[in-house]
Amino acid sequence: MKEEILEKSKSSMAVASLTLGIISIVFFTFWFISLPTGILAIIFGVKTIKKLGSKIGKAGLITGIVGLSLCVFIYIFIIFITMLSIVY
Numbered sequence: 001m002k003e004e005i006l007e008k009s010k011s012s013m014a015v016a017s018l019t020l021g022i023i024s025i026v027f028f029t030f031w032f033i034s035l036p037t038g039i040l041a042i043i044f045g046v047k048t049i050k051k052l053g054s055k056i057g058k059a060g061l062i063t064g065i066v067g068l069s070l071c072v073f074i075y076i077f078i079i080f081i082t083m084l085s086i087v088y
Contacts, residue, residue, distance in 0.1 A: 011048075011052070011054065013044050013048050014044070014052070014054040014056040014057035014060060016060075017040075017041045017042075017045040017048060017057055017059075017060025017061065018041070018056050018057075020038070020040050020041035020060065020064065021061070021062070021063025021064040022067075023037045024038035024063065024068060024071070025063055025066055025067040026067075028071045031071055034068065034070070035068065038064045038067040040064075041060050041063060041064025041067070042065060044057070044060060045057045045062075045064055046061060049061065
């Protein structure tokens with residue numbers, strides 16, 4: 001009984017990881033949404049992969065990394081373009 005509850009809570013963490021990763025990808029232009037959801041998706045994904053070896057947790061980890069990367073790259077690109085426009 002206790003193992004079933006433990007496994008169910010871990011699988012819900014995997015679903016949370018996937019959901020947060022998808023939110024991070026969808027809202028990658030809004031850093032205040034994408035950064036926390038991406039980081040939490042990565043944390044939850046790593047925890048569920050270590051504990052259960054969950055494929056949903058792995059998908060959450062990947063979507064969290066993609067969302068976080070998109071957010072970082074878009075803001076680096078914006079800063080780069082702004083710097084170029086100031087110079088010229």
